[in-house]
Amino acid sequence: MDPLAPPDLDGDTRLLVLTGAGVSAESGIPTFRDANGLWEQHRVEDVASPEGFAADPALVWRFYSLRREAAAQIVPNAGHAALADVERRLGDRFLLATQNVDGLHRVAGSERLVEMHGNLFTSRCAGCDRPPFEDRVAHHGTLPRCDRCGGLLRPHIVWFGEALDPAVLARIDAFIAGCKGKRWIFLAAGTSGAVYPAAGLVDRCRRLGAETVLVNLEAPENVRSFGRVVTGRSGDVLPRLLR
Ligand SMILES: NC(=O)c1ccc[n+]([C@@H]2O[C@H](COP(=O)([O-])OP(=O)(O)OC[C@H]3O[C@@H](n4cnc5c(N)ncnc54)[C@H](O)[C@@H]3O)[C@@H](O)[C@H]2O)c1
Ligand SMILES: [Zn+2]
Structure with a gap:
C-alpha cells in the first residue's frame, strides 16, 4: 500500500x-526535544512553572517576550x-x-x-478573574500589571504542574x-x-x-x-x- x-x-x-x-x-x-531539556538555555521549571514565576517573574517575562518576538517573525x-x-x-x-x-x-x-x-500572544491577570486578552507586547523592562486590580500579568500558557x-x-x-x-x-x-x-x-x-x-x-x-x-x-x- x-x-x-x-x-x-x-x-x-x-x-x-x-x-x-x-x-x-x-x-x-525549535521543538522541545531539540533543546536537550533546556529551553533557550533555561531549565524549563524556572521559566515554565508557577513556582518559577513566583520566584522570578521578570525572568519568566524576558523568556516569553523573546518567544513572542521570535514567533511574530514566523509564518x-x-x-x-x-x-x-x-x-x-x-x-x-x-x-x-x-x-x-x-x-x-x-x-x-x-x-x-x-x-x-494556551497562546503565546495572550496574557491574563495572576491576581483577578479578568478574562485572558490578546497581548503582543514584549515585556522586557518593567513587569506588566493588570489595569483592573494592579496584580501581575502572566502569559496565558499552561505551565508544568498546571x-x-x-x-x-x-x-x-x-x-x-x-x-x-x-x-x-x-x-x-x-x-x-x-x-x-x-x-x-x-x-x-x-x-x-x-x-x-x-x-x-x-x-x-x-x-x-x-x-x-x-x-x-x-x-x-x-x-x-x-x-
Ligand atoms: N511551537 C510551539 O508552540 C511549541 C514549541 C516547543 C514546545 N512546546 C510545548 O512543549 C510541549 C512538548 O510536547 P510536543 O509533543 O508538542 O513536542 P515535543 O518537542 O515533545 O515533540 C515534537 C515531536 O515532533 C517530531 N518532529 C520534529 N520535527 C518534525 C517535523 N518537521 N515533522 C513532523 N514531526 C516532527 C519530533 O520527532 C518529536 O517527536 C507541549 O506541551 C507544547 O505546548 C510548544
Ligand atoms: Zn487583575
Missing part, C-alpha cells in the same frame, strides 16, 4: 487532529495549510486540538481550533461524543507522545472506534498505539496525506 495513500474522508467521516511542536518545526520554531508552513484546507472540506466534522502555543494554526486559517496549552482549562477538554470530549456510531479518524502530527493528557488521546479514540494515524519525524514513545504510522516531516506528509 502507498504509505501516503489518503484516508477516506468522504461522506460522513469525522477527523480529530492533535498537533505538537513538530508541526511548527519547519516554520523555524505557517505547508503542514498548517493542509490542515486548514481539510477543515474547509469537512466543516463541523473537523476539530484541531494543538499543544502548540505559537498561534500558527490560526494564522494559517484553522477555525475549529482548541489551543490546549491543569488544562476544563472548557478545552470539554470541547474535545464533545467532538468525540459526536463521533459515536460514525466513521472517524484520529490523526496526530509532530508530537512526542510524552505529555499528558494529549498523549493519552490516541488510546481513548482507538477504544472508541477511531482509525488512528500518526505523522512524525521519528517513532515516538506511544507509537504502538497507532494503527498507521507515516514517518516524515509534517510539511511534506500532511499535504499529500490530506490531498
Whole structure:
C-alpha cells in the first residue's frame, strides 16, 4: 500500500487532529526535544512553572517576550495549510486540538481550533478573574500589571504542574461524543507522545472506534498505539496525506 495513500474522508467521516511542536518545526520554531531539556538555555521549571514565576517573574517575562518576538517573525508552513484546507472540506466534522502555543494554526486559517496549552500572544491577570486578552507586547523592562486590580500579568500558557482549562477538554470530549456510531479518524502530527493528557488521546479514540494515524519525524514513545504510522516531516506528509 502507498504509505501516503489518503484516508477516506468522504461522506460522513469525522477527523480529530492533535498537533505538537513538530508541526511548527519547519516554520523555524525549535521543538522541545531539540533543546536537550533546556529551553533557550533555561531549565524549563524556572521559566515554565508557577513556582518559577513566583520566584522570578521578570525572568519568566524576558523568556516569553523573546518567544513572542521570535514567533511574530514566523509564518505557517505547508503542514498548517493542509490542515486548514481539510477543515474547509469537512466543516463541523473537523476539530484541531494543538499543544502548540505559537498561534500558527490560526494564522494559517484553522477555525475549529482548541489551543490546549494556551497562546503565546495572550496574557491574563495572576491576581483577578479578568478574562485572558490578546497581548503582543514584549515585556522586557518593567513587569506588566493588570489595569483592573494592579496584580501581575502572566502569559496565558499552561505551565508544568498546571491543569488544562476544563472548557478545552470539554470541547474535545464533545467532538468525540459526536463521533459515536460514525466513521472517524484520529490523526496526530509532530508530537512526542510524552505529555499528558494529549498523549493519552490516541488510546481513548482507538477504544472508541477511531482509525488512528500518526505523522512524525521519528517513532515516538506511544507509537504502538497507532494503527498507521507515516514517518516524515509534517510539511511534506500532511499535504499529500490530506490531498
Ligand atoms: N511551537 C510551539 O508552540 C511549541 C514549541 C516547543 C514546545 N512546546 C510545548 O512543549 C510541549 C512538548 O510536547 P510536543 O509533543 O508538542 O513536542 P515535543 O518537542 O515533545 O515533540 C515534537 C515531536 O515532533 C517530531 N518532529 C520534529 N520535527 C518534525 C517535523 N518537521 N515533522 C513532523 N514531526 C516532527 C519530533 O520527532 C518529536 O517527536 C507541549 O506541551 C507544547 O505546548 C510548544
Ligand atoms: Zn487583575
